[in-house]
Amino acid sequence: MRALATLLLSLFLVLPAQAKSRPKAKPRTASNSGEATAVRNLLATGRHPNLSWPVVSDVREDVERMYARHGYAPAWLENARPTPAANSMIDQLAGADSLGLAASDYDADWLRTQGHRLASEGAAAPSEQAKFDVGLSIAAARFVDAIEHGRVPPSAMSVQYPASPKGAPLDAILDSLTNEFEQAGVLERHQPALWHYRYLKNALARYRRLENDPLFTTALALPRDLKPGARFKDAAKLRRRLVALGDLGAAKPPKAKADTVYSAELVAGIKHFQRRHGLDPDGVIWPNTAEELQRPLSEGVRKIRLALERWRWLPVPFTAPPILVNVPAFRLYAYRELPDVEEQTLAMDVLVGAADRNATPLFAGSMTYLVFRPYWEVPTELMMDELGPRAAWDGEKLAESGIVLVKKDGDPSKNLPLTPENLQRLGRDLRMRQLPGEHNALGRVKFMFPNQHDVYLHDTQVGGLFALARRDFSHGCIRVGDPVALAEFVLKDQPEWNEGTIKAAMDGEDNHRVDLVNPVPVFVTYTTAAAFADGEVRFYGDIYGLDSKLEALLAKGYPYGATPSRKGA
Numbered sequence: 285m286r287a288l289a290t291l292l293l294s295l296f297l298v299l300p301a302q303a304k305s306r307p308k309a310k311p312r313t314a315s316n317s318g319e320a321t322a323v324r325n326l327l328a329t330g331r332h333p334n335l336s337w338p339v340v341s342d343v344r345e346d347v348e349r350m351y352a353r354h355g356y357a358p359a360w361l362e363n364a365r366p367t368p369a370a371n372s373m374i375d376q377l378a379g380a381d382s383l384g385l386a387a388s389d390y391d392a393d394w395l396r397t398q399g400h401r402l403a404s405e406g407a408a409a410p411s412e413q414a415k416f417d418v419g420l421s422i423a424a425a426r427f428v429d430a431i432e433h434g435r436v437p438p439s440a441m442s443v444q445y446p447a448s449p450k451g452a453p454l455d456a457i458l459d460s461l462t463n464e465f466e467q468a469g470v471l472e473r474h475q476p477a478l479w480h481y482r483y484l485k486n487a488l489a490r491y492r493r494l495e496n497d498p499l500f501t502t503a504l505a506l507p508r509d510l511k512p513g514a515r516f517k518d519a520a521k522l523r524r525r526l527v528a529l530g531d532l533g534a535a536k537p538p539k540a541k542a543d544t545v546y547s548a549e550l551v552a553g554i555k556h557f558q559r560r561h562g563l564d565p566d567g568v569i570w571p572n573t574a575e576e577l578q579r580p581l582s583e584g585v586r587k588i589r590l591a592l593e594r595w596r597w598l599p600v601p602f603t604a605p606p607i608l609v610n611v612p613a614f615r616l617y618a619y620r621e622l623p624d625v626e627e628q629t630l631a632m633d634v635l636v637g638a639a640d641r642n643a644t645p646l647f648a649g650s651m652t653y654l655v656f657r658p659y660w661e662v663p664t665e666l667m668m669d670e671l672g673p674r675a676a677w678d679g680e681k682l683a684e685s686g687i688v689l690v691k692k693d694g695d696p697s698k699n700l701p702l703t704p705e706n707l708q709r710l711g712r713d714l715r716m717r718q719l720p721g722e723h724n725a726l727g728r729v730k731f732m733f734p735n736q737h738d739v740y741l742h743d744t745q746v747g748g749l750f751a752l753a754r755r756d757f758s759h760g761c762i763r764v765g766d767p768v769a770l771a772e773f774v775l776k777d778q779p780e781w782n783e784g785t786i787k788a789a790m791d792g793e794d795n796h797r798v799d800l801v802n803p804v805p806v807f808v809t810y811t812t813a814a815a816f817a818d819g820e821v822r823f824y825g826d827i828y829g830l831d832s833k834l835e836a837l838l839a840k841g842y843p844y845g846a847t848p849s850r851k852g853a
Contacts, residue, residue, distance in 0.1 A: 317410070319361075319410045319413050319417075320355055320356040320357055321356075321410065322410040322411045322413065322414035323351055323356045323358060323414045324351075324356045326414045326415065327344065327348050327351065327356075327418060330344055332418060333415070334419060335391050335394075336388060336391055337843070339842070339843055340422050340842075341843050342426065342842055342843030343422055343425035343426055343454065346425055346453070347418070347458065349455040350421065353455070359420075359421055359459075359462050360416070360417050360420045360421070361417055364402060364407055365402055365403045366402060366403055367462070367464070368464045369463060369464035370420060371399065372467055373424055373467060374392055374395050374396050374399060374420070376427070377390040377391070377392040377395065377423055377424070380392070380427065381492070382488065383431060384485075384488055384591075384592035385427070385430055385431070389430075389435075389841065390427050394419070398412075398416045398419070402416055421458060424458060424461055428454065428458070428471070429454065431475045432596065433448065433596055434593050434594070434596035435842075435844050436834065436838060436844055438597040440837055440844075441833065441834060441837070442645075443597060443647070443810075444645070444647035445597055445598065446599050446648060447599060449599070457470060476596055476598065478595060478598070478600070478624055479626045480617075480814065480815070481592065484588055484592055484595070484813065486815060486819075487815035487819075487821040488589065490821075491585050491821070494528060494529075494581050495581035495584075499521070499525060499528060500525065500580070500581050504518050504522060504525075504578060505517060506518070506574045506577065506578070509570055510546055510568065510574075511546070511568050512548065512551045514545070515544060515546075516545060516546040516550075519544055519545060519547070519550060523537055523543065525577070526553035526554070526556075526557060529557065530819055531553045531556040531557045531560070532552070532553035532556070535549075546569075551567040552567070554567050557576070558573055558576075560822045560823065561822070561823050561824075562613075562824045562825055563576065563753055564752075565753075584821070586835075587812045587813040588813045588821075590811070590812065590831055590835065591811035591813040593834065594834075599648075602805055603805055604803070605619035605620060605624070605804075606618075606619055606805040606807055607651070607773075607774075607806045608807050608809055609634060609636075609644075609806070609807070609808045609809065610809050610810070610814065611636045611644055611808065611809065611828070612810060612811070612828070613814060614634055614755040614756075614824075615631060615814075616633075616634045616764060617631050620773070626817045634755070634762050634764055635744065635758050636756050636762055637758050638756050638757055639756050639828055642758065642760045643760070644761075644762060644808060645739060646808050646809065646810050647737065647739075647808055648805065648806065648807045649733030649805075649806045650733055650803045650805055650806070651731055651733040651774060651803060651805075651806050652732065652734070652800055653732050653799045654730060654731045654771060654774065654775075654798055655730050655732065655797050656729050656789040656790055656792065656796040656798070657720040657789075657790065657791075657792065657795060658726050658742070658795055659717050659718065659720060660717065660718035660726045661716075661717055662687075662715070662718065663738060664711070664715075666759055667710065667716045668710070671716055676704070679703075685718065686720070686724060688716075688719060689701070689706050689707075689709075689710070689714045689717070690714065691715075692714065693713070700714065720795065724745065726743060727742055727767065728767065728791070729789075730742035730743070731771075733804075733806045739762070739808075741761070741764050741806075742761060742762070742763060743763070743767040747765075749763075750765050754825065754827070762808070768786055768787060771786045772786060773804075775800070777802050778800075781798070812825070812826050812831055
């Protein structure tokens with residue numbers, strides 16, 4: 285009797301806890317019903333007549349696998365009515381704009397209307413049920429793939445990144461989305477877990493709220509070349525804009541009659557605005573600053589959306605904490621840990637390839653070694669088109685800077701002078717090299733991640749260029765602003781290397797190679813917007829003109845082509 289009482293008491297205690305647990309989605313079973321036949325027939329056509337982008341070749345195989353596993357039974361309907369998971373998924377699609385996507389691409393409005401009609405009728409024809417169910421599956425599949433990998437394949441933009449490691453197959457992800465209690469978590473997990481991406485989403489929400497605000501849709505009356513202390517009738521309006529954008533604190537403004545001067549406070553706000561937009565922060569409202577101030581915030585929204593698309597191209601998870609170079613920002617970020625935290629990220633300025641002739645390629649590599657006091661092996665094009673012809677009339681100065689000739693296939697230690705006779709052999713059996721030293725173009729250390737472009741990171745002797753706001757001056761390689769800190773970062777797993785030993789090596793043996801115990805992934809990226817933990821949003825010039833090209837590709841709509849990482853998953 286006591287044992288029975290104990291059992292009953294334990295059941296009484298357990299049942300309330302179980303009642304609070306989340307109910308599981310009802311399993312779908314194989315069916316030969318009219319609805320299943322309608323689903324199968326619709327998928328067989330490879331098109332959906334009601335979708336904005338009706339050709340569904342991009343996700344058809346994944347969607348069909350999901351349905352086939354359950355005998356083609358509807359995934360989002362129960363008793364011919366949309367399930368709670370279906371309504372929740374439509375809400376997610378309707379909010380696609382908040383992630384930098386377009387809700388219209390995922391037919392949220394049509395799906396909602398069709399869902400309401402099915403809910404009110406309760407017994408719609410199987411073909412109508414199939415249109416809704418398959419349409420929602422296609423939209424959900426496209427949405428997941430977009431937030432995880434982007435819509436446009438990176439290769440379409442000449443970006444060379446490896447495919448992401450194989451994760452869950454798309455058909456399995458679709459299955460999990462049909463459970464309303466798993467849905468939000470699944471969608472969050474399939475977005476990039478990077479602080480750059482997270483803060484950009486916050487920035488997008490903020491700029492979308494502001495872009496139609498009358499404060500930003502009416503023009504400012506800006507005098508030409510407005511300088512500190514000058515009279516300025518729109519000072520109050522400028523103040524409110526700078527406060528809304530975060531360039532100026534929300535301190536109590538002067539009285540309206542007194543707020544007619546381009547004051548020191550406004551100058552400080554403009555300097556902050558200039559820094560955020562890649563302009564020289566001198567506080568003078570020159571024409572270029574005036575142009576940025578008058579630019580619609582929709583342009584900022586556009587840049588943020590394109591940046592979010594590009595962040596989704598990165599093949600995550602990374603094999604190790606990576607180095608990321610953002611070309612138009614002229615900025616390098618080295619992640620110390622994963623998951624990444626902004627405060628733990630090493631950041632520094634860089635110089636990149638000149639826009640007019642030597643654009644830095646966008647690709648990924650694996651840094652495996654660095655070289656202290658390196659030789660500079662002059663690239664063939666530069667040797668033949670620039671330095672070779674220059675040597676004919678300015679050979680003495682080139683020789684003073686350490687330029688010598690070496691045999692292509694012979695002993696590289698035998699340096700040959702820049703004589704007219706030797707220059708005749710340039711490109712045939714002789715090539716150019718610059719010796720280590722104070723004039724060496726690579727500075728005192730280079731960071732090597734072997735690649736087909738012969739592009740790498742390196743020190744520079746021309747440090748003054750880092751003071752400029754726009755820094756595209758190189759022949760394609762990336763010059764770093766703090767080579768000692770970067771060397772410490774890549775050698776962090778080798779305790780014999782520290783700031784002291786690194787600096788000694790920079791002044792020591794020529795061409796001293798040091799292999800890395802743990803290779804470091806390197807990604808050369810391109811985004812014209814960035815956001816940070818303190819809420820600051822920065823915008824950069826589209827120096828290579830790639831934003832408009834990406835926009836044109838996005839405008840083509842689905843299908844963009846199967847995502848390589850999904851093949852065979």
